[in-house]
Amino acid sequence: MGVFRGPHLLPFCVVKLTHLVSGFMSDKQAGQGANDRLHISPHFLRRREITNEVARYVLMAAAAVSVFVTIGIVYILLSESLVFFETVSVWEFVSTTSWTPLFAEPTFGIWPLLSGTLVVSGIALAVAVPAGLVLAVYLSEFAPANVRETIKPILELLEGVPTVVYGFFALLLVTPLLQIIFPQLPGFNMLAPGLVIGIMILPYITSLSEDAMRAVPNGMREGAYALGYSKYHTAVRVVVPAAISGITAACILAMSRAVGETMVVAIAAGQMPNFTFNPMEGAATITTFIVQVTLGDARHGSIAYQSIFAAGLVLFLLTLLFNLIGFFLRRRFRQAY
């Protein structure tokens, strides 16, 4: 009960405080104002100032929470990784090509997990970026309004499907279909989850890119048409370049989603760390390894347990790198219109 009382009382106190101040001010100013043309009472100004101040601190606190959470996560990742790197040298971590933390004689080379992550998200982006952009161009420039209003909600529905469903979709539908084309494809492989993650992140790319393209002022399109551009040329040579900053942002966001995706890969790619860039083989990614360990295979405090923080740090650095690249690309191509 006591826990809940505080937050509830806070707005009440603020209201009380303003009342007190305003009451005091209005008494003081009671005699004045009647002869003025448009008298702004000082207590009104004071109340406004207090509201302003309160809003400022509330908003600042909200902003601070997100910053502290980020700092906290980075701190945990770094400090726990340090414990790991006390036992396993950084050199061993980046130079060994096998990852077997749960074996009797464990090896800690990040490469098998990294290769798995890169292959799966590479396939996903190779599917999602072209398809998503084509779809976005179609929706923004070619589709009649009613088609757009039908397709967009369906795409958004795709965003809402739980990833575990996508995982089984990859394992039980896509892999068997691929096995018709590639009979030697094993049941666990990186190709199927890659393709399925591609489908999964497609709505992000489409939706955000479409927004960016629709934000391109109509005057620019009319300018292109007036020069004799066809619809296709207007879309490809004018609208897409004008929206490139938003499109880059969309792709970066989708890439972060793909790199961080866990469930689909855990289900459909097997969970065996495997240093390969061949999508026809099964492998583990950084996230699937983390999930495997946290499910209880490793004792708390053991070196295998600590290794998930090091792996998490690598994942963090990877997404940070992509975000930085995206940031610079956006700044390079930013258009003010």
Next chain:
Amino acid sequence: MTAMNQPKTTNEFAQKDARQTPREALDHWYLEPDAALRARVSNLKFWYGNGTQAIDDVSFPLVEKKVTALIGPSGCGKSTLLRCFNRMHDLYHGVKYSGSIELFPENENLIDLDPNVVRMRVGMVFQKPNPFPKSIYENVVAGLRIRGISKRSQLDEIAETSLTQAAIWDEVKDRLHQPALSLSGGQQQRLCIARALAVQPEILLLDEPTSALDPIATAKVEDLINDLDGKVTVLIVTHNMQQAARISHYAAYMYLGKLVEYNETSEMFTRPMCQRTEDYITGRFG
């Protein structure tokens, strides 16, 4: 101009209107003897997708290599009429035309042609400068590239000619490969004019090209339009009476979607045929 400021009796106005009705004036058209027709609008009507009729039975000539101004109060349909000339309306749903805009000497009705072909032949500059997010050079040659011209020397040459014609060459010749969006508003507008001129349009449409510009930039654009007189057929929409008087050779006054009066600009501004035109020009209305 002084004659207009003198007080007049209603009787005089009545006499004046009786002297020459707009319809007769149109038949006569008061063209200079050596004027050649570039286009002729005949009984043009236009409806927007929501069924509003914006142009009602407009007819007037467009004289070759002269500047013709469309004037009239807001909402009178002058921009709509201008955008009929490059079929810009066809980008939006459910619009309807009737009547014709004949192009000479081919005697083709522009309304029956493919809009993309029309836009290849008729250039347009908009109210708000709309350069593409590309370099200055690429903006000027954009229309040429779309017409399949890719020879570097030819592009360079046309770029320089058009930029010179648009009176912006000296300002941009050292920064041709910088983004067009880094230019000032007035420079952007002149760049858009250069872009439209580069493809040698049969008709150049200008839709209030100076309304978003400051007086100095406006003066530069007006100067360049004056230079185009005798070289390019220009149809310009303007809100500014002084501007119409300064830069146009012929003028058409529109009101509520109809053409009220068409005449040589100097004639219209000194001896308007209709009461409504005079009221508008002298600022008593609109």
